Amino acid sequence: MAAASESPVYRATTTAPVNIAVIKYWGKRDAVLNLPTNSSLSVTLSQRSLRTLTTASCSAIYPNQDELILNGKPQDIQSSKRTLACLSSLRAHRKEVEAADSSLPKLSALPLRIVSENNFPTAAGLASSAAGFAALVRAVADLYQLPQSPRDLSRIARQGSGSACRSLMGGYVAWRAGSLEDGSDSLAEEVASAAHWPEMRAIVLVVSAEKKDVPSTEGMQTTVATSNLFATRANTVVPERMAAIETAIQNRDFPAFAEITMRDSNGFHATCLDSWPPIFYMNDVSRAAVRLVHDINRAVGRTVCAYTFDAGPNAVIYYLEKETELVAGTIKAILGDKAEGWEGPFYESMKDLSAPGVALDKVDARAVDVLKDGVSRVILTGVGEGPVSVNDHLVSEKGEVLSA
Amino acid sequence: MAAASESPVYRATTTAPVNIAVIKYWGKRDAVLNLPTNSSLSVTLSQRSLRTLTTASCSAIYPNQDELILNGKPQDIQSSKRTLACLSSLRAHRKEVEAADSSLPKLSALPLRIVSENNFPTAAGLASSAAGFAALVRAVADLYQLPQSPRDLSRIARQGSGSACRSLMGGYVAWRAGSLEDGSDSLAEEVASAAHWPEMRAIVLVVSAEKKDVPSTEGMQTTVATSNLFATRANTVVPERMAAIETAIQNRDFPAFAEITMRDSNGFHATCLDSWPPIFYMNDVSRAAVRLVHDINRAVGRTVCAYTFDAGPNAVIYYLEKETELVAGTIKAILGDKAEGWEGPFYESMKDLSAPGVALDKVDARAVDVLKDGVSRVILTGVGEGPVSVNDHLVSEKGEVLSA
Known part of the structure; x- marks a missing residue:
């Protein structure tokens, strides 16, 4: 003030x-x-x-x-x-x-x-x-x-x-x-x-813009009103998953966190597809990201990454900092300069990676092609803090609107 | 013999x-x-x-x-x-x-x-x-x-x-x-x-071949074992739909038949997506076919066609013979010569159609583009009879293998 x-x-x-x-x-x-x-x-x-x-x-x-x-x-x-x-x-x-x-x-x-x-x-x-x-x-x-x-x-x-x-x-x-x-x-x-689990990282694969199928406020009302499978999700499946993922987070158990995250994303999109008329947020690029994550985990022999999709085609892929090379490094090897966004504070630790963490012949070749064509930008980020008070005001002392 | x-x-x-x-x-x-x-x-x-x-x-x-x-x-x-x-x-x-x-x-x-x-x-x-x-x-x-x-x-x-x-x-x-x-x-x-309802027609949109995601025998076992939503489908949703669609067939009620057909296809693919690991059979071309069917029905103002998808991306679209122009005619106007298969006994009645049944500006332009690129063949067919005894044997009287 x-x-x-x-x-x-x-x-x-x-x-x-x-x-x-x-x-x-x-x-x-x-x-x-x-x-x-x-x-x-x-x-x-x-x-x-x-x-x-x-x-x-x-x-x-x-x-x-x-x-x-x-x-x-x-x-x-x-x-x-x-x-x-x-x-x-x-x-x-x-x-x-x-x-x-x-x-x-x-x-x-x-x-x-x-x-x-x-x-x-x-x-x-x-x-x-x-x-x-x-x-x-x-x-x-x-x-x-x-x-x-x-x-x-x-x-x-x-x-x-x-x-x-x-x-x-x-x-x-x-x-x-x-x-x-x-x-x-x-x-x-x-x-x-x-601070409890600061190693969590996320890479967002921004899928080339397409008009959104159904706005989420409208979409969720449609699902509640029409999906025959939704009540099972809301009443039974999610309460169990909430308890399980809270335990996984307390224990810093990434494989458990990852599986629950992926299954909940899939289950959510399943109820969208089961809505009437059906709602599709994931597209072929999203499917390719799903495939890639499963292929990386299979190639590594343990669960090192997890996808999740909101009401749109973008993939958010979670991984732990120590797996940066395996996960973000492999994605960088696939997308290379075809996608923008290889920058910022979370890029520092992977600047010097040259080879992919997972050899590209271990991942589905078609998925690789679809991702190359369909992902326009990545955002490298990780778990962080809540709102912070700052002094770079967007309104001057005299009340004028400023620009950030 | x-x-x-x-x-x-x-x-x-x-x-x-x-x-x-x-x-x-x-x-x-x-x-x-x-x-x-x-x-x-x-x-x-x-x-x-x-x-x-x-x-x-x-x-x-x-x-x-x-x-x-x-x-x-x-x-x-x-x-x-x-x-x-x-x-x-x-x-x-x-x-x-x-x-x-x-x-x-x-x-x-x-x-x-x-x-x-x-x-x-x-x-x-x-x-x-x-x-x-x-x-x-x-x-x-x-x-x-x-x-x-x-x-x-x-x-x-x-x-x-x-x-x-x-x-x-x-x-x-x-x-x-x-x-x-x-x-x-x-x-x-x-x-x-x-003979009870001989007017039922189907057009199969054959989607350019892609390797199948998961064979159906393996896929269905995965769904039963892992999908949290599957039991609701099998125990509750399907029994109700079976009763409802049998009534629709008895009454030759196409709108009811169509809605149940589409919802069951969507619900089935929803349980595939809810499986672990997830199973995807529909792709962006399938989604475009879904969109087209909903757009045709919306443009006409009543339900004249219904999609269904098996364990693969091909769309099967049901409609009644009297709606051939609105449904198959619109699809022909979209696909034109880009898809093979405009032939055979079920093509006779639509040979002379020139304009699409539904004006193409009434259907999603992106879906039209995706279908043009992704559908390689159509098959025009309709409801038919069971097995028939014939005399064009594939084995000669002497036991030699013949060709059809």
Whole structure:
């Protein structure tokens, strides 16, 4: 916060991470409150690779309506019920704080100006809404100096975008489905910190853009309403997997973590295919990535990598740092310069690799060709921390919008 | 049968059809007896398009070991437990006949020479084993003049190849899973004759050959053993669909028939994807065919076509004869001369079509491109009759192997 004039501009800025689920969220039991049909679990990805930077500010000098500017573009905040729900909850909490201490400035009465930028192109096909809503909630909570914990705030972020609740924490994060009607027990909690198992790495294979088949909000409603197999997944399969993967994470048991991750991704996409009309997110490039991962594991003789796919064709492949040569090295040998993205902090350790970790004659030749043609970019990353308060504000002391 | 010398050559020849399931067989509860985990239902396809022609013969002049020649190639019959199981059952039935009437020649004691030819290339990717085993069982049963009904014989053919039991009858055929351990109640029965609903047509889109992912016998065992969703399919979903599609067939209700067919295909492939390791039979060309069918139905405003996929990427699209222009006509407009196969008896009625039934701007342009690139051949066919006795033997009166 900085007070630059008689009508000061209050500011708080935070970064927030992307998370990639290993037990997938798919299906709402309450569409307004964003309550899920099953619990889910994700790995928070390092903000050294991917992050949203958001400044929340408020001031009496602003026009009398909340503003939100995403990647340089003003958003129509009034038409986004989800954004309104988040801001309304945050303001209500600020009012409680102000009511308890009358010496505090009445920030809850001031219009907000929120400016947010991603450091990754939307074209990368990564769900930016999770990082975006997490950053928005965290930044406004910091601006309002709210006493709520990340766990409490996750309840608010969840109303913006379900999976956003998992981006309020680092490491390995569970979103408990909860059972209460008002959703008060549907929130995120850290299962293990990034420090508990810091060796987790991820390489994202960005598949050349194709129009998305069905938006995920619509898709999951279709699956819940029509798939004959979905109830088994939500009621039986996922609860068992949640328990098993939490144990795997506690024990740093990569083979168990990997198998559960892959099977849950497959099971999620199976219920999409079983929907009516059917929903396909994976394509032939995705299938080739599946094949490659199984072939690498087979060639190595143990499980060193695991794939997972969200509501799109991009593959996210998890592996441990010590297997960088076997996994990322083999992928680099396949994609070479045909894909961009061989750079950044997670590239350092593999800069000097020359030969593939796994000889390319041990992996399916057709899959190799399909990947070469279909993957346009990679993103090298790993497990990371939750939101961080920073001082590189996107709003000046005078309230002007800045660029990151 | 013909007796040409003191050691006569006895012969019987039959044709048998291909069938394409609309409720899929996937999963065995007994691998030796080929007993399925769930009932299934298929449409028998016309032998004017696709058929196996098989001559069964036996003679004392033959070498003292049963012989099987498929498409000109002698098979190692002794290494095929399934063929041996069929022949052994058929011989046992012949022995019963001979025991009851001592005037009959002791054919059961003579070596068999069985010659079989398909009129379609194996490269077409159509499961030829169903027609093959149905023809083998029917031909030997005719040679032996067995009194058993097609229903009884289906029990034998099932041991050769599960789905072969459905190729012993025409029209709309159910394979009842049965519940007895010895499999004696696991057999096929006609749900409705071809004459009951003769307007059913099918167009097969043969997708450019790719190595098959996993053979179906191995694949279904993997699914039963590993898919968390499979039990729900086998125990709950399929029994409901069997009842519903039989009603649809009785009522000649194409929209109901079509929706159940498409959903069952999707559900079957969903359990494949949910298997461990996952099994993919559909590829991007298959997905494009799914998209096209949904787009045609949407453009027309009612359900005029339905897709189904077996353990491979080929699409089989069902429609009624009166919708030939809308369905086959649109497909012809898309594929044009890029695909072979616009010929044969089922092509007559669409020879003079010039414009597509559905304007091509009403269907997804990307799907059209993918289909143009990926479909190498079409097969035009329709519902048809069961095996037919014929006289164009593939074995001469002297026992020599002939060519069809």
